[in-house]
Amino acid sequence: MRVEDERQKNFFNICGTCKIDCCWNARPPITEKREKIILEYLKAYGIRIENPFEHAEYTFPRETSEGYCVFYDKATRKCIVHSVKPETCVAGPVTFDINTKTGKIEWYLKMEKICPLAGVMYSDKALLAKHFEAARKEILQFMRELTPKALKAILKREEPDTFKIGEEEIEGEVLNKL
Template sequence: MKCGGHCCDDAHPPISMNCHQRLIAAGVSPAAFETNGYRRLRTNPDNTCILMKDGMCMIHAIKPETCRAGPFTFDVEGDTIRIFLKHASICPIVTLLKEVPEAYGQQYDLALKNISHLVAHLTDAEIAEINRIDEPETDLVVEIPRGPRYV
């Protein structure tokens, strides 16, 4: 919570329809979202997440799947979800995760659950658009089956 949330800068995390409805029901303004190939959070003119204030996430307790999964990220190839870990230069929490195996294990399990849920609730067109996002400062951690689709 004290990292300042810079990994959120220009992140545009994908939002499933379920998550969108949950966030709207919790009081997040519809203006906080945009669609540009996929439903996502809008950013401010300085590329910070619209839901960040003074370096803190205003929806931390109810944040979207990809935010819960961080610093793990993903792409999809066919029926395989590829899970990556961001470099510590992007997210200082990575250093902690690498130093504390229990913390890594907990966040890894949380990431797999949230990313799998998100991918199951995105269309193939949305996934194709998300896959175009270049994330060079990441390392492949695991590949898992995509599982059932609910869209």
């Protein structure tokens, strides 16, 4: 199978030493398309994980008994599906919200206290701009593919300790789901 092109720069040099565990209680939303891609990837690489997804108001990777994402390798502190991981995992520490009153998608960056990578990006504006470009592309496509039910459910999730870095008009196709 074709492994997707590198969707995100490898930040393991920063994330690998971080002690915050953002893959704990993460529950990143998964579209039907992403679920298929990840399942194909697991199969192609002979990675056996029983029932890797939980299907609730929206689909997300099952959690271990300790609350870690089932794709998180505690020993290496890496994501075992890095090249095909969920869109919101690629986008992090950039995150988003939709303001239905203004019809805009608002972009946020996590604060350094909850994500050291965000601190690195904030002090290296060229890195942030490059990462934001990739994050924006992933998130916009992700929202087009999400069902209305899943989109409504994920927008209810609170994301504290973030600050706004921009906003733009959202496509009518996405707004109509809300």
